[in-house]
Amino acid sequence: MKNLVNNLSSVKDFLLNLIFPKECLGCGQEGRYLCQLCQSKILLNQKNYCAFCHKESSLSKICQLCQKESPLLNIWVAADYNNEILQSLIHNLKYKYIEESSQSLAGLIISYLEKNKIFSLLAINRSNAVMVPVPLHKKRYLERGFNQSFLLAKEISDFYKIEIGQLLRRRVNTISQVNLKRNERQANIQNAFVFQEDKLIDKNKKIILIDDVITTGSTLNECAKVLAKSGFKEIYGLAIAQRDD
Numbered sequence: 001m002k003n004l005v006n007n008l009s010s011v012k013d014f015l016l017n018l019i020f021p022k023e024c025l026g027c028g029q030e031g032r033y034l035c036q037l038c039q040s041k042i043l044l045n046q047k048n049y050c051a052f053c054h055k056e057s058s059l060s061k062i063c064q065l066c067q068k069e070s071p072l073l074n075i076w077v078a079a080d081y082n083n084e085i086l087q088s089l090i091h092n093l094k095y096k097y098i099e100e101s102s103q104s105l106a107g108l109i110i111s112y113l114e115k116n117k118i119f120s121l122l123a124i125n126r127s128n129a130v131m132v133p134v135p136l137h138k139k140r141y142l143e144r145g146f147n148q149s150f151l152l153a154k155e156i157s158d159f160y161k162i163e164i165g166q167l168l169r170r171r172v173n174t175i176s177q178v179n180l181k182r183n184e185r186q187a188n189i190q191n192a193f194v195f196q197e198d199k200l201i202d203k204n205k206k207i208i209l210i211d212d213v214i215t216t217g218s219t220l221n222e223c224a225k226v227l228a229k230s231g232f233k234e235i236y237g238l239a240i241a242q243r244d245d
């Protein structure tokens with residue numbers, strides 16, 4: 001069965017490639033959506049800071065002051081958003097179903113995690129952690145056909161062999177956070193998520209919430225609050241990039 005699925009997906013790739021030949025998003029060279037040279041131009045995030053207030057902090061730990069407002073312990077941001085190639089990849093991930101973009105973007109996240117030895121320093125592994133993608137509302141999911149955060153989580157989960165738990169459901173189809181001010185964002189996302197019990201997932205597991213791009217961090221924070229209220233104690237956030245407010 002798995003072979004059949006693999007064959008079908010390579011048939012799909014073959015047909016797509018006939019209609020839309022693959023071109024590098026960065027330089028236009030044919031063959032791949034991102035050539036190696038352009039991939040190397042996307043810089044991994046060099047800074048370690050609290051994603052809420054941007055104060056420097058080791059391992060991007062949420063600072064003490066911000067922890068008063070958030071159960072998140074750390075938020076890791078893999079790459080610098082100010083890069084055109086990265087932005088096109090993210091656009092492709094969100095608005096076109098191009099699996100290769102999720103592979104490249106998850107690759108960046110994995111490189112970031114490995115370079116900073118984050119999972120080993122915090123003893124996060126397959127036996128004690130679960131990855132939770134930020135969910136889309138059902139309506140948006142049906143329009144889009146996929147959840148980009150789930151696609152990222154799947155790639156990262158394949159690499160680390162950490163299971164995925166779909167522990168959240170988005171009950172409100174919130175308007176996009178993009179054009180909202182900081183306080184409006186918080187109000188917009190408040191109570192948007194509910195806990196979805198999975199009896200197989202122990203509450204002592206470390207949670208790694210996965211989102212594509214974060215801005216103020218209020219979506220991750222809202223998800224973390226729901227999980228904390230449901231009994232999870234160790235909650236982290238992980239995203240490709242952080243856009244300026």
Ligand SMILES: [Zn+2]
Nearest residue numbers: 024027035038
């Ligand atoms: Zn290129």
Ligand SMILES: [Zn+2]
Nearest residue numbers: 050053063066
């Ligand atoms: Zn802070």
